[in-house]
Amino acid sequence: MPHLRAPTTRRERQREATYDEIVEVSARLLAEGADLSLRAVAAGMGMTAPALYRYVANYQQLVDLVAFELDKAATAEWAEAASRFPEDDPAARLAVACARFRQWALAKPREFALVFANPIAEGDSDRRELLTLSTSGHYFTDLLWQIWEIYQFPFPSLDELDPVVREAVLDPLIPAKAEHIPTEDRGLLWVYMRAWSALYGVVTLESTGHCDPRVIESGQLFRATLLDWLEPLGLQHERPRIVRILDEELAVPGPS
Numbered sequence: 001m002p003h004l005r006a007p008t009t010r011r012e013r014q015r016e017a018t019y020d021e022i023v024e025v026s027a028r029l030l031a032e033g034a035d036l037s038l039r040a041v042a043a044g045m046g047m048t049a050p051a052l053y054r055y056v057a058n059y060q061q062l063v064d065l066v067a068f069e070l071d072k073a074a075t076a077e078w079a080e081a082a083s084r085f086p087e088d089d090p091a092a093r094l095a096v097a098c099a100r101f102r103q104w105a106l107a108k109p110r111e112f113a114l115v116f117a118n119p120i121a122e123g124d125s126d127r128r129e130l131l132t133l134s135t136s137g138h139y140f141t142d143l144l145w146q147i148w149e150i151y152q153f154p155f156p157s158l159d160e161l162d163p164v165v166r167e168a169v170l171d172p173l174i175p176a177k178a179e180h181i182p183t184e185d186r187g188l189l190w191v192y193m194r195a196w197s198a199l200y201g202v203v204t205l206e207s208t209g210h211c212d213p214r215v216i217e218s219g220q221l222f223r224a225t226l227l228d229w230l231e232p233l234g235l236q237h238e239r240p241r242i243v244r245i246l247d248e249e250l251a252v253p254g255p256s
Contacts, residue, residue, distance in 0.1 A: 018055055019065065021045055026066040030110040038062055067115045072135040074104050074111070079139060090146035091235050095226065095242050097143065098199055099249035101136070102222055105207040112207050116200065137175020137196075144192050144233075145181065153234030156187040165190055191232065198225050219250040 025044035029036050038059055042052040056062040078100040082093035105112040115136075147153070158166050169189040172178055176189060202225045205211040215221050223246055230236050 015055070019069075022052075022055060022062070023066050023069040026062070027070060027111065030114065031108070033110070036063070036066070036114070063114060063118060067118050068134070070111050071115045074101075074115075075135040075139050077104070078136075088150075090143050090150065091233075091238055091242065092245055094140075094143045094147065095245045096249055097140070098226055099222075099246060099252075101199070102203050102206065102219075103249075103252065105203045106216075109207045112203075116204070134175030138177040140196065141176040141178065141189070141192050144195070145177070145188070147233055147235070148188060151234035153191075153232065155185075155191045158184065158187060161187060161190060168193075195229055195232070198229065201225075223247075223250065 022041060022045070025041050026036055029040055029044065034040060038052055038056070039049045041062065042049045045052070056065060078097040081100045082096040085092035085096065087093075148155075158170075161169065168174075169186040170183065172189055174193070176192065178186070178189060181188060202222050206216045206222065209216070211221065226246060227239070227243065230239055230242060235242060
């Protein structure tokens with residue numbers, strides 16, 4: 001499962017290399033349109049399915065491992081693309097990252113589905129905890145925090161939130177970099193949840209083809225959705241610049 005500590009012994013390094021190969025083979029199967037299964041992954045690695053059980057005990061563990069690592073790798077690519085803008089320009093970085101997130105989802109819909117449409121059953125606390133470690137969620141919430149530090153956009157106080165929402169922002173069960181956000185400012189996470197729902201919704205519609213193909217190709221629904229959020233995030237005066245950045249990104253050819 002996801003390893004957050006660097007391996008130190010030779011055995012640990014070998015085990016980590018095996019996990020890397022599991023993810024590599026799984027990603028190849030997804031790209032080829034093949035079924036992702038323990039048997040198929042084992043065959044791709046030249047081992048038996050029982051031998052693979054020493055690393056992933058069942059299919060769900062395989063999915064969770066692969067989803068975590070694909071999300072981590074994809075987020076690194078979005079962050080690298082966004083880094084063409086300086087650290088003190090999180091608004092531009094967010095525009096680029098959102099566009100690259102969409103580009104990845106369109107180019108690799110099966111990876112996107114594995115990472116972001118991987119249901120978690122009620123009461124499955126272990127998998128819920130794993131979700132909270134998602135790299136992309138931490139990256140996007142950190143960008144939102146940086147934007148707020150600069151632009152000071154309004155967000156609801158805890159008293160203004162529905163009790164259920166208040167509990168959710170105080171003890172988030174979503175992937176969010178929130179430990180550094182003061183308790184009294186946790187209403188910011190409600191802004192994030194709503195903004196993420198808008199971004200995820202439009203990208204999911206496009207990635208699954210549940211949208212007019214002409215609109216998908218043009219990127220106009222995605223573009224309009226992001227621009228709708230400029231004012232709530234205090235970025236309305238940045239609109240011409242953000243529009244330019246988005247249009248540049250929408251013109252970037254997707255990965256093969």
